[in-house]
Amino acid sequence: MPRIRLWLATAALGISGCGGPFPQSTLHPRSDFARATDVLFTDIFWWAAAVFVVVELMLVVALVRFRHREGRPEPKPTHGHTLMEIAWTLAPAVILVFVAVPTVRTIFATAGEAPADALKVEVIGHQWWWEFKYLDLGLTTANELHVPSGKPVRIAITSADVIHSFWIPPFGGKRDAIPGHTNYIAFRADSTGDYSGQCAEFCGASHANMRLRVIVDSDSGFGAWAQAQLGPAATPPQRSLAAQGKTVYGRSACIGCHTIQGVSGGVIGPNLTHIASRATIASGLFPNDSSHLARWIADAPALKPGSIMTRMQPPLTDADIAALVAYLEILK
Amino acid sequence: MSDAPAGLTSWLTTTDHKRIGLLYFWTAFSFFLIGGLEALLIRAQLAQPDGHLVSAETYNQLFTMHGTTMVFLALMPLSASFFNYIVPLQIGARDVAFPRLNAFSYWVFLLGGLFLNASWLVGPLFHAGMLNVAPDGGWFGYANLTERQYSPGPNIDFWLLGLQILGISSLAAGFNFIVTILNLRAPGMKLMRLPTFTWMTLVTQFLIITAFPVITVGLVFLMFDRFFGAHFYVHEAGATPILWQHLFWLFGHPEVYILILPAMGIVSDVLPTFARKPLFGYTVVVYSGILIGFMGWGVWSHHMFSVGLGPIADSVFAATTMLIAVPTGVKIFNWIATLWGGAIRGTTALHFAVGFIAMFIIGGLSGVTHASPPADLQQTDTYYVVAHIHYVLFGGTILGLFAGIYYWWPKMTGRLLSEPLGKWHFWLQFLGMNLAFFPMHFIGLLGMPRRIYTYSADLGVSDLNLVSTVGAFLIAVAMLVFLHNMWRTRRHGQRASNDPWGGASLEWSIPSPPPVYNFSVIPTVTSRLPRWTTERHGPMKDPPAVPPGPIHVPGGSWWPLVAALGLPVMALSALTHTLWVVFVGAALLLVGIYGWAFEPFEV
Numbered sequence: 001m002p003r004i005r006l007w008l009a010t011a012a013l014g015i016s017g018c019g020g021p022f023p024q025s026t027l028h029p030r031s032d033f034a035r036a037t038d039v040l041f042t043d044i045f046w047w048a049a050a051v052f053v054v055v056e057l058m059l060v061v062a063l064v065r066f067r068h069r070e071g072r073p074e075p076k077p078t079h080g081h082t083l084m085e086i087a088w089t090l091a092p093a094v095i096l097v098f099v100a101v102p103t104v105r106t107i108f109a110t111a112g113e114a115p116a117d118a119l120k121v122e123v124i125g126h127q128w129w130w131e132f133k134y135l136d137l138g139l140t141t142a143n144e145l146h147v148p149s150g151k152p153v154r155i156a157i158t159s160a161d162v163i164h165s166f167w168i169p170p171f172g173g174k175r176d177a178i179p180g181h182t183n184y185i186a187f188r189a190d191s192t193g194d195y196s197g198q199c200a201e202f203c204g205a206s207h208a209n210m211r212l213r214v215i216v217d218s219d220s221g222f223g224a225w226a227q228a229q230l231g232p233a234a235t236p237p238q239r240s241l242a243a244q245g246k247t248v249y250g251r252s253a254c255i256g257c258h259t260i261q262g263v264s265g266g267v268i269g270p271n272l273t274h275i276a277s278r279a280t281i282a283s284g285l286f287p288n289d290s291s292h293l294a295r296w297i298a299d300a301p302a303l304k305p306g307s308i309m310t311r312m313q314p315p316l317t318d319a320d321i322a323a324l325v326a327y328l329e330i331l332k
Numbered sequence: 333m334s335d336a337p338a339g340l341t342s343w344l345t346t347t348d349h350k351r352i353g354l355l356y357f358w359t360a361f362s363f364f365l366i367g368g369l370e371a372l373l374i375r376a377q378l379a380q381p382d383g384h385l386v387s388a389e390t391y392n393q394l395f396t397m398h399g400t401t402m403v404f405l406a407l408m409p410l411s412a413s414f415f416n417y418i419v420p421l422q423i424g425a426r427d428v429a430f431p432r433l434n435a436f437s438y439w440v441f442l443l444g445g446l447f448l449n450a451s452w453l454v455g456p457l458f459h460a461g462m463l464n465v466a467p468d469g470g471w472f473g474y475a476n477l478t479e480r481q482y483s484p485g486p487n488i489d490f491w492l493l494g495l496q497i498l499g500i501s502s503l504a505a506g507f508n509f510i511v512t513i514l515n516l517r518a519p520g521m522k523l524m525r526l527p528t529f530t531w532m533t534l535v536t537q538f539l540i541i542t543a544f545p546v547i548t549v550g551l552v553f554l555m556f557d558r559f560f561g562a563h564f565y566v567h568e569a570g571a572t573p574i575l576w577q578h579l580f581w582l583f584g585h586p587e588v589y590i591l592i593l594p595a596m597g598i599v600s601d602v603l604p605t606f607a608r609k610p611l612f613g614y615t616v617v618v619y620s621g622i623l624i625g626f627m628g629w630g631v632w633s634h635h636m637f638s639v640g641l642g643p644i645a646d647s648v649f650a651a652t653t654m655l656i657a658v659p660t661g662v663k664i665f666n667w668i669a670t671l672w673g674g675a676i677r678g679t680t681a682l683h684f685a686v687g688f689i690a691m692f693i694i695g696g697l698s699g700v701t702h703a704s705p706p707a708d709l710q711q712t713d714t715y716y717v718v719a720h721i722h723y724v725l726f727g728g729t730i731l732g733l734f735a736g737i738y739y740w741w742p743k744m745t746g747r748l749l750s751e752p753l754g755k756w757h758f759w760l761q762f763l764g765m766n767l768a769f770f771p772m773h774f775i776g777l778l779g780m781p782r783r784i785y786t787y788s789a790d791l792g793v794s795d796l797n798l799v800s801t802v803g804a805f806l807i808a809v810a811m812l813v814f815l816h817n818m819w820r821t822r823r824h825g826q827r828a829s830n831d832p833w834g835g836a837s838l839e840w841s842i843p844s845p846p847p848v849y850n851f852s853v854i855p856t857v858t859s860r861l862p863r864w865t866t867e868r869h870g871p872m873k874d875p876p877a878v879p880p881g882p883i884h885v886p887g888g889s890w891w892p893l894v895a896a897l898g899l900p901v902m903a904l905s906a907l908t909h910t911l912w913v914v915f916v917g918a919a920l921l922l923v924g925i926y927g928w929a930f931e932p933f934e935v
Contacts, residue, residue, distance in 0.1 A: 173709020
């Protein structure tokens with residue numbers, strides 16, 4: 001059944017001449033949570049489609065059959081019909097029972113509970129980026145969430161400032177990130193791959209730019225990734241450009257907001273200890289390459305409106321920026 | 333007094349419900365066009381991925397003002413224009429119960445709307461550019477983003493002060509119409525003989541007077557947070573921003589019915605007239621309207637499924653939300669049964685009324701898909717919900733209101749709108765809205781959140797967005813056709829008789845437009861369909877063209893306008909943090925009310 005709905009979607013897309021892939025699609029579930037939701041939606045969709053066809057058909061038939069034509073007698077002034085009223089009160093009520101029962105079952109089945117051995121990740125929404133803390137691993141990263149395939153994951157969601165909403169459609173529904181409140185979702189990702197999500201609750205100027213990537217690794221791949229993330233920050237070779245960059249970093253405002261383990265301990269912005277291991281910067285907005293890093297450091301608000309990482313005063317020189325980029329690029 | 337006075341002064345001081353109805357119409361229609369222009373800019377920005385027609389900040393103001401304008405300045409007051417013009421005629425009254433309060437409601441609405449929209453232009457006064465200080469927190473204005481800490485500028489101040497002003501207008505009108513409908517009915521006009529539009533108006537007014545105080549409380553809290561350092565929505569101080577969501581949606585869901593019930597009433601009047609058949613199941617349609625009004629209070633948390641209220645709360649609100657589909661479905665079946673067996677005349681008004689049913693079904697059914705919380709978690713805050721609300725509020729309310737416009741235009745202006753142009757208008761709008769809003773279902777399911785000023789081509793929704801934008805511009809073309817139709821009708825429209833459609837209710841028994849006193853003789857009503865032949869009754873005799881004696885109608889008054897002026901002045905004081913201005917505003921309000929209270933009785 002879900003296939004047919006996919007065809008409908010695909011047909012619509014076909015007409016508009018566009019294929020895919022759809023990295024944020026809710027119609028291509030990739031976890032148990034998303035699958036349960038999709039099955040339920042598919043169920044309701046078919047009930048809705050059936051009602052739609054029946055009611056619209058009745059409407060069209062009435063319009064065609066009873067259109068005014070000269071010479072027809074005046075219509076009979078009927079005022080109502082009790083049995084019919086009862087019938088069409090009961091009919092939707094009965095259909096709704098078929099919608100409500102699986103709904104309630106799915107609500108409780110997807111309430112965010114996970115087995116004790118689940119991988120626990122805390123997600124903290126910030127204006128406008130995501131912080132991920134792997135509590136059991138003692139590991140903090142940002143904007144790119146790694147999870148192992150086939151293992152239960154439990155995500156605790158909260159916010160450091162305003163309300164955001166954490167949403168990775170292929171893995172299930174969104175939950176709001178609310179300051180002073182924690183929400184939970186739990187899922188088990190089906191297969192390895194690279195997916196995307198984004199903030200779903202309007203959270204200010206750059207709400208549209210608060211994206212994230214999710215990388216589902218194999219079990220061993222996840223272990224290797226975590227191992228690398230737990231390692232210390234790379235040290236630049238002496239007298240290299242990167243070493244100059246480290247000096248610039250250490251004497252600039254960077255250290256007030258960012259953590260690089262062993263170098264600085266700021267907690268306002270994303271942890272940069274292993275920034276070079278990430279494929280994107282600025283919460284999924286740009287590829288992590290030297291030109292985007294340089295533009296970002298020079299003028300972040302120009303790339304992400306409202307960003308609190310303002311232009312440095314006094315401004316960094318081009319040489320400073322090049323050195324900083326070189327430094328960040330060795331932080332694998 | 334039988335001749336209507338002319339001139340600007342007569343309009344500024346008018347207390348005639350018909351003139352106030354026309355003022356509501358033209359004002360609300362102007363705001364509707366402004367809200368539409370905002371929508372076009374939004375769609376132009378989203379026509380392509382990574383659009384940069386407007387900045388992020390401007391885009392956020394555009395969608396905030398689009399929503400706020402359409403809900404509070406266009407749809408509600410367009411309904412109000414029919415409450416004003418039509419309801420007294422339908423119940424056989426000479427005016428509303430409190431004519432000067434009615435004028436006050438209108439002036440407060442106008443000034444509140446101007447106050448909100450002034451925010452587009454007055455940026456320089458706040459040391460910002462133009463297009464910089466309009467509200468930018470969304471029409472739902474979620475705390476704590478709206479707190480001073482996260483929204484330091486005057487943007488949110490404009491919004492919260494403007495909405496409070498508008499709330500006063502709605503509340504005053506609400507009480508006025510409840511008293512009018514309950515007390516000024518012509519002899520024999522029992523409650524169960526009221527035309528359905530008047531019934532739905534009554535239900536709507538009860539929703540207004542109960543729902544608006546809730547948002548007023550929410551806005552006052554927000555005002556205290558922003559201006560006086562209170563912490564109603566600040567979690568660091570032990571409160572929670574979720575409080576705002578409860579207050580807002582406790583108002584916001586009844587508000588949806590405030591927007592849709594009048595349109596349902598219009599459709600329930602238009603269908604019987606053009607099917608030449610009484611409304612099927614009148615009693616059931618009325619009771620289901622009342623039931624929807626009550627049930628509308630028990631569903632607000634379905635706007636908050638992603639907040640994490642827990643599985644039990646989610647289950648309860650899912651159930652209540654699904655239940656509300658039952659009375660709604662009943663109405664739809666009764667409308668179809670009204671058409672069934674009729675002799676349907678395909679006038680433009682009927683086109684719009686049938687369009688309402690056809691489109692509202694889609695909005696209702698997509699609504700059922702997000703009554704289910706797990707499904708909703710994938711849909712809420714995406715374009716799927718944008719599709720849903722537009723099928724309900726555009727496919728529903730706006731098509732319903734246009735049915736009313738084409739239906740009552742001859743009564744209100746004395747001329748019939750062109751039917752061929754009307755059909756063009758309808759089909760362009762119908763096609764345009766489906767092109768604009770249907771693809772949004774897919775856009776949302778494919779993962780595009782709402783309220784984003786830009787999106788990545790990677791999402792795979794670029795072409796669908798382009799189609800949607802084309803649809804939006806097609807709607808704009810439809811509006812141009814309608815504007816042309818109105819313009820042309822001023823001079824060349826066919827003159828309307830008392831009753832161009834063969835309507836059943838009292839407004840069709842008097843001239844078009846009606847004289848200032850409406851009814852030369854107050855009619856006595858003996859049936860639910862006074863002007864039609866039914867099994868037991870022949871049609872009533874229309875009132876004579878000339879009144880048998882002098883008729884008292886309320887005189888003009890400046891005081892409602894003076895009192896209304898006080899409110900935006902007081903808001904200006906808060907906006908500019910200038911204390912003394914509030915005393916000027918309060919003085920205006922008090923002087924206005926004093927003069928109003930002691931105004932000599934004029935015959």
